[in-house]
Amino acid sequence: MKELGISLGNLPLVILPKSMKVKMKPSYPENQTKDFIERNNNRSEWVQEVARHFGEAQKQKRFWGLMFFLSDHVWNVSSRLIHFPFRNLTDVLKTIVRLKAKDIILFLFSLIRIESLLLLPGFPKSKEFKKFLDEQLLITVQTTSKKAPTTLASAGLTYAHLENSYVLGGIGELARFLVDFIISKGGEVRFKEEINGIQIEKKQSNILYSVHTRKNKTYFATSIVSGIPIWNLPKLLENTKNPSQKKLNQFLERRSNRYDKNIWGAFNISILMEDFLGDEDCIHFQFHLEEELPYGLGESIFVSLSHISDDKRCAKGQRVLAISTHAAYPESWDRREESYKSKKQEIISKVIDYLEKNWKGFSKNKILQIQSASPATWEVWTGRYQGRVGGIPASYFKNLLSYPSSFTPLKNFYLLGDTVYPGQGIPGVVLGALNLFKRLG
Ligand SMILES: Cc1cc2nc3c(=O)[nH]c(=O)nc-3n(C[C@H](O)[C@H](O)[C@H](O)COP(=O)(O)OP(=O)(O)OC[C@H]3O[C@@H](n4cnc5c(N)ncnc54)[C@H](O)[C@@H]3O)c2cc1C
Structure with missing residues (x-):
């Protein structure tokens, strides 16, 4: 927006005090607090919060200190070293002459996977914490700690600690705003x-x-x-x-x-329901399910809600819930298959049952409308090959x-x-x- 000379004040934004809440599997042996893990943009509060759930306070402090150091620098490097990713040897040389000492550190950490980093002395060893990282990495860098390079992973893991905002009317409003901007400059869409x-x-x-x-x-x-x-x-x-x-x-x-x-698709459930959250100040949730969903779907779901003050997406007293999970083998979803509808229904039932048991106030009886979308639906919506909506992991x-x-x-x-x-x-x-x-x- 800065590059386009647009002030953020022109957008209908609501700043979110909490970026995300995560609920781990209730049955994890280490899950002693059983409640939500809260992420916000205060870094020191976050380190205390994560230690409250997973213990190992000093090791958590060290891990997150490193993540914040690397991610701050990733954003800086991404906009400074414009010849990266390299097209040819000239790009490599142009990048080398612009390198600063800190950039070398980023490079070195890009060679280490998060899983290997966690094996080093001084870093957290909790299995449940690793699972927390895996599911957070999956929704950002599209892979888990086993394969995620530390430098890229640091940006994905600290996303939630940047300032988070909600666009009234949903993300489509942002697209509409940009379309209007292009037209106002004489462009055509x-x-x-x-x-x-x-x-x-x-x-x-x-x-x-x-x-x-x-x-x-x-x-x-x-x-x-x-x-x-x-x-x-x-x-x-x-x-x-x-x-x-x-x-x-x-x-x-x-x-x-x-x-x-191993390119991901997505499975989504959209729900219109009576508001059950009231003045809860968080609208993004990740839930770790008791077991993996069938047909190659994920072991966690991400739920994004319309903001309480948003009367464009639904009426007052209602909420829209967008529930998504990763889908391996997106090519296996075929709308002509006889079992297509029953597979979707089975997934909806499992997700709704889970939410009813694990989310205070959520009830089937409050649902007004429900729809689901498989990778095959995404292919129709976006035209993306096989409904591959995950980008490159x-x-x-x-x-x-x-x-x-x-x-x-x-x-x-x-x-x-x-x-x-x-x-x-x-x-x-x-x-x-x-x-x-x-x-x-
Ligand atoms: C459920 C879900 C949740 C997500 N949540 C987030 C999030 O919270 N934060 C985030 O940063 N990212 C998120 N993403 C990822 C994000 O949406 C994508 O990474 C991003 O949209 C990619 O942008 P793009 O322009 O590369 O591709 P797209 O947004 O897919 O745009 C490509 C466009 O090309 C068009 N196209 C394709 N073929 C043709 C053709 N032959 N002719 C004309 N047009 C064509 C498509 O219709 C599409 O409009 C999410 C993705 C999903 C599926």
């Missing part, structure tokens, strides 16, 4: 116009891109910045004799194949050279989004876009 092919022509030394859509329209451009996920792109450029197009297609095919295993980023760049072998064809810039969700997407913008001057 076209909705519901799926691209079904991109052709490349070389005219003298220039490249001309023609973009075809399902509405039978063709748009011409001399540059393209694609936000389409990497898994969807190659098929838009196939069937060609043009050597430049072939080259780009092969590059994208290789990139897409490189990040093709941090487990792929084993060293700095394995991070993908926005540049392609073709001049003026760039890639953005959560299948390109390494990181987490929307912050990663935005940082990638800012860096590309700076590089293109």
Whole structure:
């Protein structure tokens, strides 16, 4: 927003005093307090809170001290070292000359997995704490402590301690705000116009891109910045004799194949219900379930509620709950399958039963409407291949050279989004876009 010259005051934001509450499995032997773990943006309160639940106060202090040190620096480095992720050797050299001593520390910690860090003397050893980290890492960097590099993980684990806000009307309001901004600057935004092919022509030394859509329209451009996920792109450029197009297609095919295993989808349940939280000051919750959900779904659920003061998403006295969990094997969900509806129903029942038992005030009888979405639904909603909505998990980023760049072998064809810039969700997407913008001057 700062880069666009927009004041945050122009957005309908409510600042949240607590970013998230986490409820661990009631049956964990170490879960002695049995109540919620509360996360807010006060770092020292957080260290006390985490020690209250998992013990090992000194070790917790050391662990979180390191996480905050690394994550503060990750945000700084991400916006300073704009030649990273590297396109070529020149980018590596341009980055090396800008390196500061602290950057080297980040680099070294990027080689260590969180699981290995926890094995070192002086760091927490509680199994339940590791499970807490695993489920928090999964909703941020899309992998668990076993595979999460410490540097990227530090940003994911401390997300909840930044200032957290709620957009009245929901996240769609933020998108609408940005669309209005683009239009106010003379730009155009076209909705519901799926691209079904991109052709490349070389005219003298220039490249001309023609973009075809399902509405039978063709748009011409001399540059393209694609936000389409990497898994969807190659098929838009196939069937060609043009050597430049072939080259780009092969590059994208290789990139897409490189990040093709263990990619997450999501299963969601949306509920409209009578308000049962009243003036509770937290609207984001993570619950560890007693057992993993069936069909490759997660062992925890994330619940995000509409704010009590939000009368755009529901009437006063009601709340909207968006419940989500990770779905391994998103390709296994098929809407034509006979058991499709019963599988969804089974999951809904398990989640609702759990919440009724473990969340004070939550009751089936208060539910006014309920809907669910499998990865197959997400594929319809977003067009993302197989409903893969999780981006690239941090487990792929084993060293700095394995991070993908926005540049392609073709001049003026760039890639953005959560299948390109390494990181987490929307912050990663935005940082990638800012860096590309700076590089293109
Ligand atoms: C349940 C859930 C909860 C999440 N919670 C958070 C969160 O709390 N915080 C966070 O930071 N992130 C969160 N994320 C992740 C975040 O939503 C994504 O990382 C982010 O939206 C990725 O942005 P993107 O622009 O790369 O991709 P997308 O948002 O998927 O945008 C890509 C766009 O390309 C369009 N497209 C695809 N193919 C074509 C085509 N052929 N022609 C035209 N258009 C096409 C799609 O329709 C889509 O609109 C969550 C994701 C899910 C599924």
